[in-house]
Amino acid sequence: MGYQRWDKIEIQYLIDNFEFKDIEIIAKELNRTKNSVYKKAMRIGLTKRVRRWTEEELEFLIKCWGKYSREKIAQKLNRSSISIKKKAVELKLGPQRISNGDYLTSGDIGYLLNKDPNLIYRWLKSGYIKGRRFGDKKIFQIKPKDFLMFLKNYPNKWDGYKARIDFIKPYFYTSNKCELPSWFAKKIELDEQNNVKRCIV
Known part of the structure; x- marks a missing residue:
C-alpha cells in the first residue's frame, strides 16, 4: 500500500482524538496503519498529555470495574482504554476479564x-x-x-x-x-x- 495523503478532515480528527483514544482505534477509524497515525501525530506536534487522576475518577473506576467494560469506563471518563488498563493494574483491580461485560x-x-x-x-x-x-x-x-x-x-x-x-x-x-x-x-x-x-x- 503506497503513501496516502492526509486530508484536512483526517488531520482534524487526529487532533481532536489523539489525546483520548488509543492509536489502534484511531488507525482503524481512519483506515490507516498505526505507524501512519503515529508518524503524522509526531509531525504535527501531537503528544499525549499526562492527566492526573482525580479522586472522583479513581472512585468511579474502582466502583465500575467489574460492572462495565473497559471501553465504556474509558468513554465515561473521557480517557483512553490504555489509560484505564494501566490505572486498573496500578490499583490491583484484578484481571481484565472480570470487567468484560x-x-x-x-x-x-x-x-x-x-x-x-x-x-x-x-x-x-x-x-x-x-x-x-x-x-x-x-x-x-x-x-x-x-x-x-x-x-x-x-x-x-x-x-x-x-x-x-x-x-x-x-x-x-x-x-x-x-x-x-x-x-x-x-x-x-x-x-x-x-x-x-x-x-x-
Missing part, C-alpha cells in the same frame, strides 16, 4: 471467591450456580445476577473473609441502586468475626 466464567468466579475454578465447574454441573454452556468446549457462561443468587442461596459454600469482596460489590450496583443488600453485608461481617475468633484460638 454480561457474563462470568468459572475462572472468573473462582478468582472472585478465591477458590479452585474446577470446584466452581463442579458446582455449575451440580446446579448450585445457574449457567449455560458456551460452544463445544467445557465453558459455562454465568450471568452476574445468577452468581449473586448463588451467593445468597448458598452462603455456606463461600467465605466472605477470603473472597475478593471489593470486586464482587460492583455486581450489586445498578443505575438506581448503589447499596449492598443486608444479607451480603451480614455474611461478610460474620465471616470476619469468625476469622478473628480462629486467629485468637
Whole structure:
C-alpha cells in the first residue's frame, strides 16, 4: 500500500482524538496503519498529555470495574482504554476479564471467591450456580445476577473473609441502586468475626 495523503478532515480528527483514544482505534477509524497515525501525530506536534487522576475518577473506576467494560469506563471518563488498563493494574483491580461485560466464567468466579475454578465447574454441573454452556468446549457462561443468587442461596459454600469482596460489590450496583443488600453485608461481617475468633484460638 503506497503513501496516502492526509486530508484536512483526517488531520482534524487526529487532533481532536489523539489525546483520548488509543492509536489502534484511531488507525482503524481512519483506515490507516498505526505507524501512519503515529508518524503524522509526531509531525504535527501531537503528544499525549499526562492527566492526573482525580479522586472522583479513581472512585468511579474502582466502583465500575467489574460492572462495565473497559471501553465504556474509558468513554465515561473521557480517557483512553490504555489509560484505564494501566490505572486498573496500578490499583490491583484484578484481571481484565472480570470487567468484560454480561457474563462470568468459572475462572472468573473462582478468582472472585478465591477458590479452585474446577470446584466452581463442579458446582455449575451440580446446579448450585445457574449457567449455560458456551460452544463445544467445557465453558459455562454465568450471568452476574445468577452468581449473586448463588451467593445468597448458598452462603455456606463461600467465605466472605477470603473472597475478593471489593470486586464482587460492583455486581450489586445498578443505575438506581448503589447499596449492598443486608444479607451480603451480614455474611461478610460474620465471616470476619469468625476469622478473628480462629486467629485468637
